[in-house]
Amino acid sequence: MKIETKRLKMEVITENDWALFLQLHSNPEVISLCFDKPDVEVVRDKFESRLVPWNMDSSSWLCFVIFNKQSGNAIGITGFTVENNVAEVGYLLLPEFYSNGYGSESLAGLLDWAESVQEINAYKAVVTEGNIGSEKVLLKCGFQLDRIIPDAYEIGGKLFADHVYSRDDKVT
Template identity: 30%
Template sequence: MLEFDFSSFPIIETERLLLNRITEEDVNEIFALRSNPEIMRYIPRPLAKNTDDALEHIRIIKETIETNKGINWAIRLKDDSKLFGFIGFYRLQPENYRAEIGYMILPEFHGKGFVPEAVKRLVKYGFEDLKLHSIEAVIDPENYASEKVLQKCGFVKEAHFKESDFYDGKFLDKVIYSLLDN
């Protein structure tokens, strides 16, 4: 079984991006992401109502890293320290050599290729550094933009679960995409 140790937080770079630790100084950007109904439309979680909710989210991210149960990075441009999104392995399954990847960016950064760039680099980190065998992404079947990103990055549709999750008084479908280390 795999064991993870994120005590030495990995900073990852791509051609245009810097993926580093999310801190309390990112609270306004985290709030902007988590309080935006359009961004959160496909994520079955409550909207952040204030910066305290955003700080709580940052605290949960930090705790998840400290307990080696998951790891999330801020997405920043190399020439701008402002967080505009985040990406990470939200659920690690060490017994299965598998992790779930997830991401979110501010709308003004959509359509510029930043998410595929970050996903491809994180997939490389997952397979080479974490020694994962597979990476999955769980998305809403109507989240066509995320589906396109995953397909662009080599993920394949693995399953479509009908009304498998109950949230906010409704049953929701979910689709799982995955990528194997070859």
């Protein structure tokens, strides 16, 4: 499974991607509006769960590493898990690649692939209040804000609302 866009290529995560995965889950700038810094063992368990072969009926995440085609450098991860015919998408990028349109480009590529190859046509995403960059990515990719759940998630001892977005095949 590989996905390509104009500037990016995405390949299924492998054991060789552990350092990137750990960096994405421990960098304070990346996780500040996502979750508290987890123990390395928790990150390792999460990583291992992403290595399990994926199919539409599995409960695991399908995880892709995002690479810049020109440099070959890994810039982040993206993927989804499917429950009740709805794919929940997620993505994390290294801070040095913020504000280059890579989040939107990689998500659009993932959605195009999921629709054409996996025939998925309904999506959701949950974003922590204040994560404006992620919300912009979702809006650019045709998602709409469905609801806000106040005080749904705690990061650093502070409660944040969850912003729940959705997209289906009726959205252009």
